Amino acid sequence: MLTKTARATANGCALFVFASPVLAAQETYPNKPVRIIVPVTPGGGGDITSRAVAQKLNEAWRQQIIVDNRPGAGGIVGLDILARSAPDGYTFALGGIGPLAVNQSLHSKLPYDPLKDFSPITRAVSALNVLVVHPSVPVNSVKDLIAYAKANPVNFGSSGAGRADHLAGELFNLMAGVRMQHVPYKGGAPAMVDLVAGNLQLIFATVSTAATHMKSGRIRTIAVTAAKRVSLFPDLPTVAESGVPGFAVDNWYSFVAPAGVPRPILAKLHGEINRVLGLSDVKDRLQPLGIVPFPSESPEDFRRYIASEIEKYAKLVKAAGLKAD
Structure with missing residues (x-):
């Protein structure tokens, strides 16, 4: 019969053997192609942002970064695919104000919960x-x-x-x-x-x-639609100053992964995407299109931001009597 010390040693070894492949996978991430689900058609701001990020991640990681456009139902189709993907960091998606903050109030039934079914990576950019x-x-x-x-x-x-x-x-x-x-x-x-x-x-x-x-x-x-005039179009008035006082709509794009992605991988994605968005050539590519960096300080900070946006837009959806189904 094994002594307590022997049993503890055996259990520890078993745990190490089980955990070692997981730890090794995290340390070598990514070691195979990565897919970014983009829940809109090619050509818009979210698609352009995703492709700019994908190009730089490809250069840094020497791995293929696949941009997979999955439009439909205001982003629900793409985000539902993400929610059902393996939480290993090899699939993440472009998120945004609609799929993550508004759809929960707009639809009576949503196939995912934006706070429970995803691992927030970073709030990436603001789009004018x-x-x-x-x-x-x-x-x-x-x-x-x-x-x-x-x-x-x-x-x-x-x-x-x-x-x-x-x-x-x-x-x-x-x-x-x-x-x-x-x-x-x-x-x-x-x-x-x-x-x-x-x-x-x-x-x-x-x-x-x-x-x-x-x-x-x-x-x-x-x-x-911004609250104040913007430097990109200094002579263009805001909707608010032109006849609808108080009007302002801010648009943002982000990146999210399936719930359960290991913290080291999530931290790497957060750091790498924020680094990419700060590169001068990326900013030069996006800023003329009204897209500017708007990164979150951490995945946890972004999670809190999503929660606050859900609360904010729930009030608008209710006040306007909006329903998508």
Whole structure:
């Protein structure tokens, strides 16, 4: 019969043997391709941000970083895939205001819990939104748009239910006293295609989606959705100063992993993604598109931020009477 000392030694050895492969896997991470699920179509701000991060992680890690676009249902399709993925760090996803902060209030049934089913990595960037209209719409200011929308049917497109551009339109409806009709898409890029084609009247679009058409004159820019004027467009007024006092919608993109990712791997992802977003060439690529670094100090700090955003937007969803199903 084994003595207590012998049993303790045997158990310790067994535990070490069991734990060693896990520890080794964490120390050598990543040693195979990594997938980033992007829950929007290619071409929009979230996709551009994800690809900028993927390129630099590939260079640093010498591993293939696969950008996997999985659009649908305002980000729910992609985030549901993430929630059911192995928590080993080899699959993580682009998150954002809609999938992580708004959908819980917007949908009666959500296939994931944004606080329980994910390991927050970092709040990555803030993305500027602008109010843009098709040139056929006879408005040149926010006040013009309010008057026009009160007298005519108006539809506005978005990158999906619960996204920042959707929230901006609904907040505008609520605060300006108009009833514009929401038309959701599977990303900002296809919505912009329909705006340019004249199938939509307006979008509260990300600059990254709208920039090319803003420069060409194929759409007209009316205002920014930020609380204050921005240095990128110093002559462009805010919606708030142009006729809707108090209006402001802030848009952010982030990265999250499945719940249960080991802390060392989560810490590595957090540190590496924040490092990438601070690189001068990455900032030079993103800032002209209205996308600026907005990283969290730690995964725990980002978790608290998500909780506060859920609470904030629950109030807006309730006040506006919004439901996606």
